Amino acid sequence: MGQTFSLGRLAGIRIGVNWSVLVILALLTLGLAEGRLPEAHPGDPGWLYWAVGLVTAAAFLLSLLAHEISHALVARRHGVEADSITLWLLGGVARLRSEAPDPRAELRIAGSGPLVSLVLGAVFAGLAALIRAAAGPGLAAEAVAWLAGINILLALFNVLPAAPLDGGRLLRAAVWRRTGDPVRATVVASAAGRVLGWSLVALGLYLVLLGAGFGGIWLVLIGWFLVAAATVEGGQARLRELLSGVSVREAMSPDxxxxxxxxxxxxxxxxxxxxxxxxxxxxxxxxxxxxxxxxxxxxxxxxxxxxxxxxxxxxxxxxxxxxxxxxxxxxxxx
Structure with a gap:
């Protein structure tokens, strides 16, 4: 991921921000300030659109952090400690020290993130409705409504059954529970991740050809990341299978x-x-x-x-x- 800056600890977990977060913060702010906000509520000063856009984009990043913290806290309840949480260009990553001990723990750890995003989406939707009822349509209501939609979209995207998404973890838990084989479960989730990734790459290239440059390129980037991450997960699973039964003594330098x-x-x-x-x-x-x-x-x-x-x-x-x-x-x- 490159250079990461520490923001301290939250609930005993190191929180870091990769420099690439500035890119997504800038892109979200730009999209809100130059697109969504003035289109929904024209006539306000330009600086106000930018200020509201920046605050809204930052609030979304905090939503991502809440999503990842939920993974870490639920993992802790199942005996799996988290080393750190890092926000970067394509979202957040909670680094766990070990794998879930059983399929049920895997299911709960994976499902906690989308559930938190879904709850946040519902809370923001209710808040937007209250703001509209009290003050009428405006920038505040529009910004909060956007946060509701993006969190619900995040939850839905993350439950797609493909590694490394949370849905891939849910698929892994289901296959693990059915077969009793965590390695096979990981391989299945990894294969699904590669299929989804290449599908997004193809869709993104198609959109680029149709003239939707930025949206298409963004899909290609996400798809490529999914393919790479899913491939790594599958490779690690196969490596663990090969190393099964091998002790540290057999691999270490004795003297x-x-x-x-x-x-x-x-x-x-x-x-x-x-x-x-x-x-x-x-x-x-x-x-x-x-x-x-x-x-x-x-x-x-x-x-x-x-x-x-x-x-x-x-x-x-x-x-x-x-x-x-x-x-x-x-x-x-x-």
Whole structure:
């Protein structure tokens, strides 16, 4: 996704915003300020359309955040923690640390997002009706009505039975429950995602040929993303199947080369001991106990003039921030 900026934590979950959110914020604001709002309620000052458009677009992004937070909170209730939530160009992503433990949990986690969007749509629709009843038609009522429609549309689109959409998760839960095979369920949802993705690409190209340039290009972009994401999910499922029954012990380096935390970055990079194929090395303290992990990338990022005085302890990733596994743990979930 590229560079992401942290907005802090909400309910203990890291919230981030990718720079591409600015693109969707700008496009939504433009569409509202130059299209929807003046067409529905002409005669207001131009700056007012832009102000209302910006606030409305920002409110929609908050709706996306609520959609993703619901996934994370329901997942937590089923023992699955969320590392982070990131908003980006095509929506939001809740990164869960593990998969749902069973089909019922998968169903509830996946269904929570569209349900929240549907509820938000209903709330905004009711609010728009109240505003119209109290003050008559106006920009405020139109903006809130737009939020109602876009949230309902988001809910309906997300329940399409195709990965990586929430509907793909619902399909996966159904197939998993019927077959008892989560890998097969993922492959089925992934195949459906590729079908939907290519269909959207074809529809988008058709619209471009008809002259609907922006709308067609947007559909192509969404379709291409669905194809790519669904393909990745299917590949990961097949990889987990191949790794089934394999333990961490069978894949790890039993006697890894370690680096002392007190060593300088210069010594680390120049020592023949660290010129292996590995891109990261365990770092140990003076007592020989693991202290962290240092990557060649992080070490090389230290300016050459500072490498002789910079210790690995200053650039390593501390042990408490590194996911760990025991030798007997299964490899597939990792």
């Amino acid at each position: 890894p080369v370690t680096a002392p935390a007190s060593a300088t970055v210069e010594d680390f990079l120049e020592s023949p001991a660290f010129r292996y194929r590995h891109s990261a090395f365990p770092v140990v303290g003076d007592d020989g106990a693991p202290a962290g992990l240092v990557t060649l990338h992080d070490a090389r990022a230290v300016p050459a003039a500072a490498r002789a005085t910079t210790r690995l302890a200053e650039v390593m990733l501390p042990l408490e921030e590194i996911p760990t596994a025991a030798p007997g743990d299964p490899l597939a979930p990792l």
